[in-house]
Amino acid sequence: MAIADDLKKTLTDPTPLYFAAGTADLAVQQAKKVPGIIEQLRAEAPARIEAVKNADTKAVQEKAKVAQEAVTAKFNEVLGAIDPKKLGETAQDLALRGVGVAAEYAVRAKETYDKVAEHGEQAVRSWRGEVADEIVDIAGAVEPEASEPQAATDAEPAAEPAEASAGAEEKPAGRKTTARRGTSGPGKKAAAASGGES
Template identity: 40%
Template sequence: MPITDEIKKTLSDPTPLYALAGAGDLAYEKLREVPGRVEALASDRKGTQEKATARLQEAQSRLVEAQAKVADTVTTLPADLKVLQDKAQSFALQQVGRAVELAVKAKEAYDELAERGKGVVDRGRPEEAAPVTAEPAAVKPLEAEPESVDAELVEDDEPTAEAAAEPAGEPAAKKSPRARKSPE
């Protein structure tokens, strides 16, 4: 039963839906800002081109510097492998720390989107509507048995009151199968 409980818990948790609604609301909000930004860029094309050219030149100079650093580092590699191993281990630990930090930030962003989505869903829900419940509705039992059951094949293993009242020496009358009665 633990698997079914986990499935029920997973299916009844509205948080992913709230996060999805929050992400949609955030995307809608950002898309509404696009026309204003496009107009601003279109009106200042020449300034934008100059900025882009400056950034490109800056990136190219950084690339040249980085290539020089790499070449310098490769030529001066330490001969001692222990130093390299220690550096690699410290770098790996730094990356694990960064990964944990990013996971925490991702969880925080997910929770913020879920809260935002909950607000969106609550605003869009009519006031007279009932709130979403975590428990599924109870299933009603069948009022009548299915007609596909052959009534003659259904037998009762317990002896009837008539069979119990017969004397032990007399042969018992042939048992007739009892059919189940459907409630009316």
């Protein structure tokens, strides 16, 4: 049963989907930056090409030779400092450090995964919100046509014959509101707001 429970939990967990949505949203955000980077490179390219053309080849070769000598000297220094007796201990120490570093990277990867999934969840909520706003706008455009017959039926019970109301005490006319199942929009909010004022 534990395997079935784990499988059910894995299949119902929305985190991977949120991670995918977050990755897509971040990719779109980064893609929006590309035209600016291209323009910047296009603007800087002539100056860089001119600098390469005007560079003294002998000076560049001299700098490369100095850098190569420095690297060779440092490499020889490191090789000279290695003690063959301590090499085994150093290898074991490096292996333990490697395990620690791998564990640290695993923790960082999990944190990054969670952050991207959280970003994806927020992106999905904003996408759903945008869709909901569009639905509310459409419902607002359609609802006034649908609410006209409803207004006529609400007005009928309020009109009473004069004989029936003559003997009864006068009561303030209450507003009758009816809620439709499955609809929400500006009409329902306006009715609720006007009903709360009385």
